[in-house]
Amino acid sequence: MPLQDIAKWIEDTKALSRFAGVAVLCLAAGALSGCMGAGLDLANTSDVDRTVATGSVPQPRNDEDNSDAITVRNAVSSADVTKVSGNPIPWANASSGSAGVISSIFEEQVNGTVCRRFTTTRHSYQGIAKFDGNTCLLNNGEWYLTSFGPRS
Secondary structure, eight states, rough: OOOOOHHHHHHHHHHHHHHHHHHHHHHHHHHHHHHHHHHOOOOOOOOTTOOOOOOGGGOOOOOHHHHHHHHHHHHHHHOOHHHHHHOOOEEETTTTTTEEEEEEEEEEETEEEEEEEEEEEEEEEEEEEEEEEEEEEEETTTTTEEEEEEOO
C-alpha cells in the first residue's frame, strides 16, 4: 500500500476553520454594533419621563393599623380621665403584636358631644412611633374614632 501525504489536507482544514471563526466573529460584532449604536445615552435627559413620582403613592391602611386603632380607642374610652393625669395607660393588641402607652387624654365638649383627644405610642414590627387621635361618644353610647394617625 502506497503512502499518502495527508499533511497538506490537514493544513487546508485549519485554514478553513480559522476563516469560519473570523467570519463568525465579524458577524457577531456587526450584529452587536447595531444594538450598541443606540446605546444608553446617560447625558441626554430629554427623553426622561418626569411625570412619574412613585414616592407620592399613599400607603393603604392595613388591618393591623385598624386593629391597633380600635384597641387604643377602647382603652381611651374606658379610661377614667380624672385619674389619667400623670399616669400613662398601657395597651396591647394580641392580634397584631403591637403595644404602646397612652400618655395623655384630654376630654372636651364639641357641639354637645363628648370627645377625647389623646396621644399614644405604638411599638410594632414597623418600629416605634407617636400617634395622635380623637374619639367621640355617639348618641347610642358607642365611641367613634374620628382620627388616628402618626404624629406629624
